[in-house]
Amino acid sequence: MTPPDQSNQLVLIVDDDDDIRDLLSAQLGRAGFATIGAASLDEARSALDCHPVRVMLLDLSLADGDGMAFCRDLRAEGYSVTIMMLTARDRAADRVEGLEGGADDYLTKPFEPRELIARIRNLLRRGQHRDELTGRFASFGPWRLDLARRRLSGPDERVVILSTTEFAILRRLLESPRLELGREELLPERKETVWFDRSLDNRIARLRAKLARAEGGDGLIVTVRNKGFLLACDVTYV
Amino acid sequence: MKLRSFWARFDSLATRMTLFLALGATLAAITSLTLAERYRQNQMRLYRAERITQSARGLVGLLTVAPQRTRAELAGNRVQGAHLLENSRAPVRESDPAVSAALSRAFAPDVRAGAFSTDPQVCLARPVTTFARRAAGYLGADTECWIVTLTFARPVGGESELVLALDLAALPRPATLGLSPGFILIVAAASLVLSFLVAQVTLGFMRRLTKAAQAFANDIEAPPVAETGPRDVRTTFAAFNHMQQRIRDAVRDRTQILAAITHDLQTPLTRLRLRLELVPEEGLRNRLVADIAAMQRLVTEGLVLARSGEASDDWALVDVESLLASVVEDAADAGQPSITLGRVEPLEIRVKPEALQRCLQNLVDNALRYGGSARLDCTTTADEVQIAVSDNGPGIPEHLLGDVFKPFVRAEGSRSRQTGGTGIGLTIARAQAETFGGRVQLANRPDGGLVATIAVPRR
Ligand SMILES: Nc1ncnc2c1ncn2[C@@H]1O[C@H](COP(=O)(O)OP(=O)(O)O)[C@@H](O)[C@H]1O
Numbered sequence: 253m254t255p256p257d258q259s260n261q262l263v264l265i266v267d268d269d270d271d272i273r274d275l276l277s278a279q280l281g282r283a284g285f286a287t288i289g290a291a292s293l294d295e296a297r298s299a300l301d302c303h304p305v306r307v308m309l310l311d312l313s314l315a316d317g318d319g320m321a322f323c324r325d326l327r328a329e330g331y332s333v334t335i336m337m338l339t340a341r342d343r344a345a346d347r348v349e350g351l352e353g354g355a356d357d358y359l360t361k362p363f364e365p366r367e368l369i370a371r372i373r374n375l376l377r378r379g380q381h382r383d384e385l386t387g388r389f390a391s392f393g394p395w396r397l398d399l400a401r402r403r404l405s406g407p408d409e410r411v412v413i414l415s416t417t418e419f420a421i422l423r424r425l426l427e428s429p430r431l432e433l434g435r436e437e438l439l440p441e442r443k444e445t446v447w448f449d450r451s452l453d454n455r456i457a458r459l460r461a462k463l464a465r466a467e468g469g470d471g472l473i474v475t476v477r478n479k480g481f482l483l484a485c486d487v488t489y490v
Numbered sequence: 491m492k493l494r495s496f497w498a499r500f501d502s503l504a505t506r507m508t509l510f511l512a513l514g515a516t517l518a519a520i521t522s523l524t525l526a527e528r529y530r531q532n533q534m535r536l537y538r539a540e541r542i543t544q545s546a547r548g549l550v551g552l553l554t555v556a557p558q559r560t561r562a563e564l565a566g567n568r569v570q571g572a573h574l575l576e577n578s579r580a581p582v583r584e585s586d587p588a589v590s591a592a593l594s595r596a597f598a599p600d601v602r603a604g605a606f607s608t609d610p611q612v613c614l615a616r617p618v619t620t621f622a623r624r625a626a627g628y629l630g631a632d633t634e635c636w637i638v639t640l641t642f643a644r645p646v647g648g649e650s651e652l653v654l655a656l657d658l659a660a661l662p663r664p665a666t667l668g669l670s671p672g673f674i675l676i677v678a679a680a681s682l683v684l685s686f687l688v689a690q691v692t693l694g695f696m697r698r699l700t701k702a703a704q705a706f707a708n709d710i711e712a713p714p715v716a717e718t719g720p721r722d723v724r725t726t727f728a729a730f731n732h733m734q735q736r737i738r739d740a741v742r743d744r745t746q747i748l749a750a751i752t753h754d755l756q757t758p759l760t761r762l763r764l765r766l767e768l769v770p771e772e773g774l775r776n777r778l779v780a781d782i783a784a785m786q787r788l789v790t791e792g793l794v795l796a797r798s799g800e801a802s803d804d805w806a807l808v809d810v811e812s813l814l815a816s817v818v819e820d821a822a823d824a825g826q827p828s829i830t831l832g833r834v835e836p837l838e839i840r841v842k843p844e845a846l847q848r849c850l851q852n853l854v855d856n857a858l859r860y861g862g863s864a865r866l867d868c869t870t871t872a873d874e875v876q877i878a879v880s881d882n883g884p885g886i887p888e889h890l891l892g893d894v895f896k897p898f899v900r901a902e903g904s905r906s907r908q909t910g911g912t913g914i915g916l917t918i919a920r921a922q923a924e925t926f927g928g929r930v931q932l933a934n935r936p937d938g939g940l941v942a943t944i945a946v947p948r949r
């Protein structure tokens with residue numbers, strides 16, 4: 253189930269609660285990840301410098317500083333490690349700030365352990381070209397996908413709401429623009445559940461209908477015969 | 491009916507102020523004008539008394555110095571404006587205390603003097619007088635004739651009593667301008683206009699205050715009123731702003747306390763949730779996970795409720811169909827196939843999208859939990875867009891329809907049913923709707939079940 257290149261990837265857990273660090277470490281270990289822990293921002297920085305960290309799970313309220321600022325500093329200094337904020341701050345505004353500050357994902361505590369692992373895998377899959385992939389909005393065609401609020405913004409402050417699955421599919425398409433994506437690739441987190449092909453087709457059809465509501469929004473998702481789908485435009489992050 | 495509509499119109503401070511001020515100003519103008527006329531009239535009477543006295547004194551003087559010649563001149567009507575009244579009877583028309591007072595001041599104590607006015611004809615009847623007056627350009631009607639009787643203690647010019655008839659220009663008739671309809675109309679119209687302007691100026695400030703209070707009622711983050719205008723108005727606005735700030739601070743404090751508690755609860759909850767993964771027995775683990783989820787829901791919903799006054803989301807034009815379809819799809823994906831999309835008019839509404847989403851989600855959760863199904867419709871009326879969530883469940887007893895919006899109020903039955911709700915879902919739904927000017931209403935459907943409606947004003 254886990255793609256081979258994802259095992260033994262090093263995850264850095266930054267959290268000042270020892271129990272949570274240990275519990276997370278055990279949890280991730282069972283899922284096949286290698287982990288190291290850091291109880292403070294200082295420790296986190298030296299861990300980043302000494303180890304080939306692929307993903308950092310960052311708590312925001314730490315004894316020696318604020319994770320938001322830390323994340324911003326790292327980005328300013330050119331660190332490209334994948335950062336996932338893992339915090340009790342659950343306001344939409346915090347999520348917006350986190351993503352705008354350079355985090356790749358944002359998960360609020362408490363969380364479903366399975367959800368965490370699915371998200372880490374997801375991040376790792378697109379981790380290679382993360383430089384072009386950060387920002388609050390993914391801009392494509394006439395639309396912007398609001399990654400923090402999980403909805404589509406069109407021209408003149410129009411908003412189209414997406415279902416969770418539609419968001420996931422679109423997000424996946426946006427990660428690999430102009431690349432053919434197989435049916436399985438479009439719904440990776442849900443591969444455990446039974447997915448009928450019709451269901452995916454229906455969802456793509458609905459997504460297309462929603463995208464077509466703005467001028468120039470039709471024809472963005474192209475069907476590739478016997479293979480899957482492809483996003484037929486470029487994506488920029490702002 | 492007419493009285494009603496008059497009362498409706500009168501039931502406004504602007505109208506009352508305008509009417510009272512206009513009425514008052516008109517009365518004041520009329521009164522002051524009338525008083526001024528009285529005063530002038532009085533002055534004229536004093537002046538008349540003085541003239542009569544001076545004439546009488548002059549004649550008495552002449553009689554003392556040259557009795558013969560003066561008599562002859564008086565008898566020959568050669569004195570302008572005076573003659574002796576001999577024998578002819580003069581009817582009394584008016585006596586004036588001012589004249590008597592002036593006379594007795596001038597002649598007492600040697601002479602007793604009395605005076606009354608009589609028919610002008612008494613003075614005018616003499617031919618010479620008439621011609622002389624005409625020559626002098628007098629008009630007959632404007633003449634008053636005063637009879638002055640002087641009784642001397644020591645005879646003057648051989649006479650012990652002298653009766654003089656003095657003619658003088660009549661006092662102007664007392665003017666009644668103050669009561670003339672034209673005047674009243676002009677004054678009333680002018681004061682009406684003025685009062686209207688005053689009322690407008692005064693109420694301008696009140697309207698600003700009203701607007702600010704309404705804005706504050708809708709959004710606790712509403713900007714303060716601009717403190718401009720005259721000093722007392724500025725003071726009022728400042729007081730209002732101060733109150734607004736105090737309320738905001740109090741709410742913020744409360745929210746912060748709640749946020750702090752929630753935040754601190756989240757760490758142990760996170761630990762607990764992670765530890766549960768170590769519980770080997772699946773049945774037990776699932777039940778524990780559900781318990782933690784219930785705790786977690788209470789904590790976060792309390793926080794959401796406390797924060798619902800904050801305007802965290804921006805206004806946007808939301809495509810209603812996309813919203814309803816996404817809610818239906820998410821519920822279906824979560825294993826709730828009994829949710830359906832009914833009739834949805836294609837339209838966009840100006841709301842705070844996140845607030846509307848949360849509001850709708852809570853109503854849908856209730857419909858699914860208590861009604862076993864949910865149907866979403868969107869219809870429009872002249873001034874509202876209505877999003878309705880209907881179910882086929884038991885509904886809510888009529889007398890509880892209003893109460894269930896209160897925090898932690900749950901209808902009988904759902905408390906014992908262990909449905910895992912917190913009792914603040916509807917409270918949150920209503921508070922969230924209010925952030926964008928929407929209203930949430932519940933009603934039992936005639937054919938069974940509940941319909942929860944979010945009404946959004948069209949702009
Ligand atoms: N669709 C519905 N059908 C019947 N009863 C309902 C429905 N929606 C709400 N209620 C009643 O209103 C109460 C309050 O609802 P809510 O504020 O959402 O709290 P909770 O769902 O957490 O109990 C519920 O406990 C339930 O008794």
Ligand SMILES: [Mg+2]
Nearest residue numbers: 856911915916
């Ligand atoms: Mg509820």
